[in-house]
Amino acid sequence: MTTPPSPSSTAPAYTCEPLDSLTLGKTITIGPPPGSSYQPPLMDIAAHPFTLANNTTTANGHAKTENSGKAGGSGVEIRVNNLTLSISRGFGQVLRRVRFSFGEYGGNINVSANNQLVNVDNFSALHRKTIGGVEATVLSGGLGHDNGVIEFSGTMRDQQNGLGQLAVGGQELWIDDICFEQ
Template sequence: MRSNHGICSPQTFITIASIVFILSIAAPAIGTLAPGDCVDFESLTPGTVYNVSDSFADSGVIISAQPFQWAGGAWTSAGSSEVQTLNLSGGTGLDLAVNNITLDFDFGRDVEGLRLLFGEYGGNINLTINGDFRNESNFPTLHGQIVGGTLVEVFMSPAGFGVIRITGVVSSFSVGGQELWIDDVCDSEPALDCVEFEDHPYPQSFSYGQFFIDSGVIIELGEFFWFPTGSTIAGSCNVDTFQISGGAGQDVNSNNINLKFDFGCMYGRLDLHYTNLGGNINVSVNGALANVGNMTDLHL
């Protein structure tokens, strides 16, 4: 499969689904955060607690524990951050519990955009990008705002997990909270890669209103439109290993649901593997929806 790399833009989406539609989709991407694109905290020891003035390293990035500002404006240095296995950020493996403390990430260079997973369960949050400090009641309050010359977008799932995407050059970055968990602080610049659905274990399932991330792409689950009329939000998307789409490894079975792919940039071409075993198809490109009997109806 070949795809042409385009000019990045946070406003490009593609949605593809069917009643029983098993697919594998390709899209290019460029990751540069040494040594592995993400600060995932997997090199740390579960149960380790960091206090203000402590520093530690993961994935080549130095992380410093700093004071946290409460909602009323007072500062505290009594907080802590603990390495945990609860996955309350929505990630896998290890994550960090952030309790009345701020974590400053020194990437050692300017980063062309960031993405991180989080779960917030109470209290206010602190976010600083390029020296621009914000103290807010929660992360969704910052959605669509310009912070430190970057665009901040926040995507929430019904389970309370979220994704923060920061578009723009990030020279300095810190984040803090009271009952906050974080994981996978990643360079979000897209890379020459494919969305292969290998990041989530079989037989994981997703439903309407949820989202997941694969290969750095945010995939939201949305309403499916029947043909010729009607719609449903009762469908599901399931990770499987049957390779019915014609790809290798894992694929996904989309059943009465739409998958909306937010690549975070524009592409001149996209290729995908699919098999349609019945029912109609929804395809939406740049906001234009086609509701057809099968994929061949779209062939020019």
């Protein structure tokens, strides 16, 4: 008789960045560093233009650190409005999985992986979709006006235009507890 593997041996080996090291109230916009990025200990998170639902692009958005609990995560979270945030472990790094908590309360969502951008109404539209060879799985929530968790699985390499290994943006979007596997 073969013993099935224990849950811990099959679970992904995530490293998580809860964002709690970020200063509350810090706002970033598109521009030169440091005003255009957050630098928690495990990654760089930078500001980039956002594509609206009508496919026009805006560079007038902003992101701000808050502690409102809208993403359903722990402590400090990032509120995103008309902005795309790149998630990068550093130039030349490759991510295999990324998972984060989100709160989406209006507008559309941008996701970019391996230089392929998708623009959708809600995270639920990404469930079981492949973006640049990376599969998105909505683990909870995602219907709009709610919070939840999404996971991206696949090889995520550096993208053009400094978009890190994965980029996500929105309007009235909160992000927290970014976990990754290399």
